[in-house]
Amino acid sequence: MKLVAALVALLAVAAQAAAQNSTTPPPDILVSRHLAEAQGLDVGAVVRLATDAEGTRAREFRVAGIYEPTPDPAQLGVAPMGVRLHLPDLLELTRPVGVPAGAEYVASINVALEDPDEARAFARDVNARVPGVLARQAGEAAGSAGPFRVLERFHLAIAVVTIVAATVFLLALTIMLVDERRETVGVLRLIGLPARRVLVQILIEGLLVAAAGAAFGLVLALASEVLINTFFQWRYDTALVFVAITPDVAATCVAIAVPLGASATVVASWALLRRGGLRLARR
């Protein structure tokens, strides 16, 4: 069975021997790009792997390829020095002395279903039929998701504080801007426009300004998305995406920003419109 397993902590104790020197070619392995770069390994190189620093029971393997590790947020900041072996080779290498072949255990088995929607039923079935085995849906088994859910809540809390601060500033600005147009509003009232009509006009203006601001904010966010991802991907040498402006995120931002901007304009204008036209137009 040609299952490929991820090897977590094997040590490359010696690199680079000539493959042609051995009579039977050593088994193939894949090494992570980070390990290949750190150890100067190329495809075809022969390395010796052991499970301890002393190199006890080290075996030779041939680098058949170099792979880019799947980005793992839980390993941020740690260069993934990984090696992938065929499962029989891994078991042979890691089996303690005196343990017969076939007595090993595996930590987990990943199963791909024909119909992914049946994952829950399949897990239930396995749990009922195989005592001592715990089957879970992949989503539930992702224990490392916990920290990221916490980070999501943390980011949400910061976003709320930022929105509160922005709202307060927005209100201050609109109060000043509305005050600046006090005379114009007074004249409009004096020529007969009712307060409701002026308010609708202010609301439309507020909507337009808020929509333009939201659009500009999205453009700024898209630009910073590229900037932040480029920086952090370089900083951590990873393909992880740190900032993603998805359609959902964009829609949420617009859904918050536009009504907020328009409401701030209306709230700021309300006090002004309650005054009489003469008082407003007075110099």
Add this chain to the structure above:
Amino acid sequence: MNALGFAWRSLVRQPARATLGVLGVAAVGALLLDMLMLSQGLIVSMQDLLDRGGWDVRVSAGELPRASGRMQNAGAAADEIARLPAVRSVLLVRFADARLERDGRRPLPVSFEGVAFYGDAGGTQPVNWLVLRGRDATGPGEVVVNEAIAETLGIEAGSQITLRASCVAEREALPPTRLRVTGVAEFPFEATSENTVGGSIEALARACGGNAGDDADLILVGAQDDPDVTVAAIGAILPGVYAATNADVVGRLQETGFTYFRQISTVLTTVTVSFAALLIAVLLTVSVNQRLGEVAALRALGFTRARVVKDVLSESALIVGAGGLLSLPLGLLLASGLDRILKDMPGIPASLHFFVFETQALVLHVALLAATALLAAAYPMRVVSRLPIAATLRNEVIG
């Protein structure tokens, strides 16, 4: 009247906008303070936690104790370490998963921490926990429990508990063991929702039905002098283990786990300061534009250019100053909320904090807000300093 008093009157004349400006700065300032506290919080807190333990070197099978296997023949290893001249004392620590039996209810999952001193100075060294009530556990039949267990089970010093611990395999079917609780203790490295029991290694062996083996998760070492010398000495006699000083642990945290928070703190500090500067600048500019006639009149009355510039700067300083003052309690309140959110992360010790108030953070906060006030006032100050007096007054009259 000096510039500050004049600026105060200008703000009081427009209470709504001044209040909103101050509140806006307070909210932004609170976020800024939190980000500055976050930038070093975890490191400071971890350093404090490690130092409070009283141990200088940690020896384990890998970089992360409990996550990288156990050290074999740990008793002999601890004995060898204790005999080193650079070593003052040694504490062997072994963890085991256990279940605390409860009448008619599901057993409570707990972590059993068994410890053993090696060397002469054992009795004078702190154990890996702090006894809050009662006394420390000394005998093989005695344990201390944490507050969570004491509250859940309603037990105190003198109570008896029944434990089933698994030292070798996860699914051992071991007989229950009766142990006497001698006190309630605080375990500095336990997670928020963790239930912990502590006792001697003999008590752990007893709870494991005598099947504890001779391995350890961690060996804590007190150094005679320089911890780096102790680490080198341990490395020379035990090359297969990982020995680290407290500074190494903190350094490792700085390089990996903490780096995300430092980066996000830097990004948010930059965004927050820019945001505040931009908005205060707009507030002041609009405010000044509305009062151009007034400023021109003051210039005509004899106010110097420097004086009107000073008025605008004072106005900015008052808004930012008042907002900054308000941001301190707000920031601390917000930090405690954000800290609670982040401490929900699995495996984070309850005593560790992400946000730690330091004088350095406060000084930086004040400096950044002062710079913001200056930056925000730059453009409106330029406007008033270049104001043509006669033309502005004429425009005011015929406008």
